[in-house]
Amino acid sequence: MAEVQKELISALLPVGILDYFDIIRVEDSDIGLNIYLEENNSIPQEFKSLIYHSKGFYPEIRVQDFPIRGKKVYLCIKRRRWENQLTGEIISRDWSLVQSGTRMTAEFAAFLKEVFG
Numbered sequence: 001m002a003e004v005q006k007e008l009i010s011a012l013l014p015v016g017i018l019d020y021f022d023i024i025r026v027e028d029s030d031i032g033l034n035i036y037l038e039e040n041n042s043i044p045q046e047f048k049s050l051i052y053h054s055k056g057f058y059p060e061i062r063v064q065d066f067p068i069r070g071k072k073v074y075l076c077i078k079r080r081r082w083e084n085q086l087t088g089e090i091i092s093r094d095w096s097l098v099q100s101g102t103r104m105t106a107e108f109a110a111f112l113k114e115v116f117g
Helices: 003-012 095-101 106-116
Strands: 021-028 033-039 052-057 061-068 071-078 080-084
Touching: 003 021, 033 061
Parallel strands: 033 071
Antiparallel strands: 021 033, 052 080, 061 071
């Protein structure tokens, strides 16, 4: 994706989301604008001292965001999961911890926590 396009799209997204997600693609359809996001492959800080590897993604969720110029906007989000190579335990990012350590707004962190659990 061209840098100018990425900057424009990032201006439309919640503050801080691109610290954790990559824009994969954007599609304009009859039902609205779909912005596809995948969580980047950076192990959560609280697990950095352990041996984890990416184990793919949870199923994609689709969340309606604020409309743009009368068009519905959907964030199509794929959240990553990691597996402990020794125990097989699956972990994912704790969004309440993210909110306390970054510039992400409390409201958006609470939203992600509600959506992802």
